[in-house]
Amino acid sequence: MIHAQTKTSSITYRRAKDRIFFWTICLLSSFTAIPLIYIIWELVKKGYKQINLHFFTEVAPTTLAAMKANQAGELIPGGIVNGITGTLLMVAMAAIIAIPIGVLGGIYLSENSKTRFSGVIRFLTDLLQGTPSIVVGIIVYAWVVKPLSSYSAIAGSVALAIMMLPLIIRSTEETLKMLPGSLKEAGLALGSSYTKVILRVLLPSAFGGLFTGILLAISRVMGETAPLMLTALGSTVVNWDITKPTSSISLLIWQFYNDPNLVDMIWSSSLFLLFLILILNIIGKRVAAKWRIH
Numbered sequence: 001m002i003h004a005q006t007k008t009s010s011i012t013y014r015r016a017k018d019r020i021f022f023w024t025i026c027l028l029s030s031f032t033a034i035p036l037i038y039i040i041w042e043l044v045k046k047g048y049k050q051i052n053l054h055f056f057t058e059v060a061p062t063t064l065a066a067m068k069a070n071q072a073g074e075l076i077p078g079g080i081v082n083g084i085t086g087t088l089l090m091v092a093m094a095a096i097i098a099i100p101i102g103v104l105g106g107i108y109l110s111e112n113s114k115t116r117f118s119g120v121i122r123f124l125t126d127l128l129q130g131t132p133s134i135v136v137g138i139i140v141y142a143w144v145v146k147p148l149s150s151y152s153a154i155a156g157s158v159a160l161a162i163m164m165l166p167l168i169i170r171s172t173e174e175t176l177k178m179l180p181g182s183l184k185e186a187g188l189a190l191g192s193s194y195t196k197v198i199l200r201v202l203l204p205s206a207f208g209g210l211f212t213g214i215l216l217a218i219s220r221v222m223g224e225t226a227p228l229m230l231t232a233l234g235s236t237v238v239n240w241d242i243t244k245p246t247s248s249i250s251l252l253i254w255q256f257y258n259d260p261n262l263v264d265m266i267w268s269s270s271l272f273l274l275f276l277i278l279i280l281n282i283i284g285k286r287v288a289a290k291w292r293i294h
Contacts (some may be wrong), residue, residue, distance in 0.1 A: 001148070024143020024231065047267030055079035059237060060252055064097065066261040075264065080269050082238045083252040090232060090248060091222055093157035098164040099214055104167070109193060113177075129166035136162050137227030145231055153246040156232030164217040166206060169286060170261065171213025175206045198247035208291025218276045227248040249273050 061078030079156065091164075107120065112118045136159050144155040169236045183205060187197035203210070225248075228234075233245040234255065251268045256262040 004099070005016035013016075027084070040274070041181035041269055043271040046264070047269075047271035050075060050264055051190070054102030054206045055272075056084070057081055060247075060255070061262065061265070063259055063261050066259070068267075069248040070261055076264055079264075080249060080252050080265070080272070082247045083234060083249040085238050086232070086235065086246040087222060087238070087241070087248040087250075089246060090153050090156045090160055090228075091218055092220065093153065093242065094160035094164055095214070095218060097161035098217070099158065100169055100209065101231035102165050102168025102214075102217075103172050104211065105169040105202075106176065107171040107203075109169065110176035111198075113173075125166045125169050129170070132211075133159075133163060133224050134226040134230075140227065141230045148243070150243065151231060151233035151245040153232060153242040153244070156246060156248070157242075159227035159231045160221040163221050163224065163227070167220060168213055171216070172206075172210055176202060178209070179205055192251040208288045211291070212265050215280050217289075219280045219284075222277055222280075223250050223273055229254070 002164040046182040052075075053113045055081055057075070059082045060080055061076055065078065066076045071276070105125075109118050109122060140155055140162065142160040144158050145151055148155070179202060183201055184197055188194070228248055228251055230252065232248065234251045235245045239246050249269055250273070251274070253266055256265040256269065
């Protein structure tokens with residue numbers, strides 16, 4: 001009888017401790033969400049007024065136009081189409097550069113994980129991932145801007161590609177390591193070459209993880225400002241020439257910040273950039289859930 005009572009009290013104590021721990025975790029987790037909720041609320045509250053058709057079809061307004069609009073109590077004319085097109089151009093070129101190199105690097109690290117050279121590559125990848133973005137901008141300025149004697153979309157895309165590489169390499173490596181070894185063994189047993197097994201069996205099987213890693217890398221660099229200040233510089237017009245200075249959404253936000261007449265454009269541009277990155281993350285999660293490795 002005493003033993004049964006002791007066992008019951010022990011179970012009750014453990015359940016109470018589990019509940020306390022569970023609600024403590026929930027409380028602390030809610031604290032981490034408070035800053036995010038506050039940021040989104042501030043951006044929506046202050047930025048929605050400028051979101052209209054002109055915001056997506058016109059270039060950034062001048063200081064004079066913004067001053068006149070503010071004095072008249074009207075919305076600031078213009079938009080950020082030069083930043084949108086510049087962001088899309090540079091991110092697309094950066095993806096073209098970084099994705100093949102990053103995926104191939106991740107494949108090598110996954111297939112040769114215990115070699116000394118792989119250890120060196122892995123260490124350099126982690127080191128590059130922790131490198132401040134402004135340092136990447138300075139390096140690309142010396143490598144690309146100075147030889148070309150001009151700021152350009154090419155230089156900006158190279159800087160973004162360098163920042164994307166570590167994320168793509170490590171996500172590719174970790175995704176491929178999650179695949180069961182029987183996949184490769186079955187492909188080789190059927191007479192396929194090593195290259196075909198990699199390209200036609202392993203990579204399609206890991207597509208969800210690879211795609212998610214690529215989207216996260218794109219989301220990571222889409223809001224970068226510091227490296228683009230030293231490489232792309234910015235432009236007041238829509239520019240599709242990759243050898244000329246080009247703007248981006250983040251660069252426009254920085255320019256608006258330095259002009260008190262364009263403060264309202266800061267909130268609208270930040271709101272748009274936030275939702276753009278949010279959409280990319282949602283797409284990545286949906287793809288990962290659909291192609292989840294079992």
